[in-house]
Amino acid sequence: MTFDGVDDERLHQRFAAVAPTEVQVARMQVSVMNGYAQRPVSLWREWLGLLQARPLVNGSLVAVAAMVLIFATPLGALLRALSSLPQLQAVVSVRGDAATTKQWASRNGQNARAPASYD
Amino acid sequence: MFVFFATFYTGPSEGPADEAEVQALIRAARVGNDRAARRLYALHVARVFRAVRPMCGSEAEAEDVTQDAFITVLGSLVKYEPLAGRPFVAWVLTIAMNLARKRKARASRTEEQSLGPSASGVALEETDVLLRQKLLALLNELPERERRIVSLRYGGELTADEVAEVVGVSAANVRKICERQRQRLLQRLEESAP
Numbered sequence: 001m002t003f004d005g006v007d008d009e010r011l012h013q014r015f016a017a018v019a020p021t022e023v024q025v026a027r028m029q030v031s032v033m034n035g036y037a038q039r040p041v042s043l044w045r046e047w048l049g050l051l052q053a054r055p056l057v058n059g060s061l062v063a064v065a066a067m068v069l070i071f072a073t074p075l076g077a078l079l080r081a082l083s084s085l086p087q088l089q090a091v092v093s094v095r096g097d098a099a100t101t102k103q104w105a106s107r108n109g110q111n112a113r114a115p116a117s118y119d
Numbered sequence: 120m121f122v123f124f125a126t127f128y129t130g131p132s133e134g135p136a137d138e139a140e141v142q143a144l145i146r147a148a149r150v151g152n153d154r155a156a157r158r159l160y161a162l163h164v165a166r167v168f169r170a171v172r173p174m175c176g177s178e179a180e181a182e183d184v185t186q187d188a189f190i191t192v193l194g195s196l197v198k199y200e201p202l203a204g205r206p207f208v209a210w211v212l213t214i215a216m217n218l219a220r221k222r223k224a225r226a227s228r229t230e231e232q233s234l235g236p237s238a239s240g241v242a243l244e245e246t247d248v249l250l251r252q253k254l255l256a257l258l259n260e261l262p263e264r265e266r267r268i269v270s271l272r273y274g275g276e277l278t279a280d281e282v283a284e285v286v287g288v289s290a291a292n293v294r295k296i297c298e299r300q301r302q303r304l305l306q307r308l309e310e311s312a313p
Contacts, residue, residue: 015169024168025165035186035189
């Protein structure tokens with residue numbers, strides 16, 4: 001208790017006269033809980049709410065949805081392409097070098113000397 | 120992982136709560152636990168209303184301020200940072216008092232003081248109504264800052280140090296004002312007692 005003196009306690013008791021009635025508390029609670037339900041919620045919290053409501057059913061649905069998204073849409077192809085990106089880069093760099101040499105040769109004639117780096 | 124389990128808060132739904140339980144409720148309500156939010160409201164609504172009522176012109180205005188304060192509080196729990204020696208209710212009361220002040224600045228204070236059964240929706244005892252009327256009239260005579268201090272101290276049940284932090288004056292000043300006004304209020308209330 002935050003009241004140490006007798007008079008402190010007496011005045012605190014008098015303040016009970018301005019306390020809200022049960023009807024007022026219930027009325028305010030409806031508005032407060034409506035306001036709480038309508039507050040802005042981030043997307044991941046909505047997903048969390050779904051899992052909280054029915055963990056098994058909604059968890060399974062989320063897993064199925066993720067599989068469908070990966071295997072039945074271009075997203076899967078994109079992910080596979082990204083996973084093979086290092087190999088692709090290696091091929092492109094080799095082909096790129098060959099093309100550069102060919103271009104240089106055609107521009108300077110077949111008999112022209114190649115630069116030192118190509119000797 | 121914590122966030123996931125916090126949404127399943129299953130603490131007691133009635134009775135008093137210590138500050139540790141209040142902090143657990145806040146963590147649960149932050150991630151959308153309705154039950155925790157409802158309990159936070161139930162734990163603090165009476166203190167907030169009692170503190171706000173003398174700052175408002177009518178019961179309806181006090182209800183609006185209280186519910187707006189709770190909507191703001193529950194909607195911005197992510198911004199709340201627990202401080203040592205400062206309970207959660209002090210933060211709630213700061214928001215409620217600011218809302219009451221803003222509302223008062225917007226609309227000029229009405230002298231309505233409607234205190235009868237129609238105001239609360241429940242028939243109160245005649246002596247309760249008289250006491251409420253008298254107390255509010257006496258508090259209304261105080262300068263605004265002193266009324267705020269007395270309301271927070273006796274209605275909001277804050278300590279003198281907590282009131283000092285909310286209002287922005289020294290704790291010694293709060294004690295002095297409370298002592299002076301307490302004597303005056305009790306004397307006047309007893310004079311008018313039947």
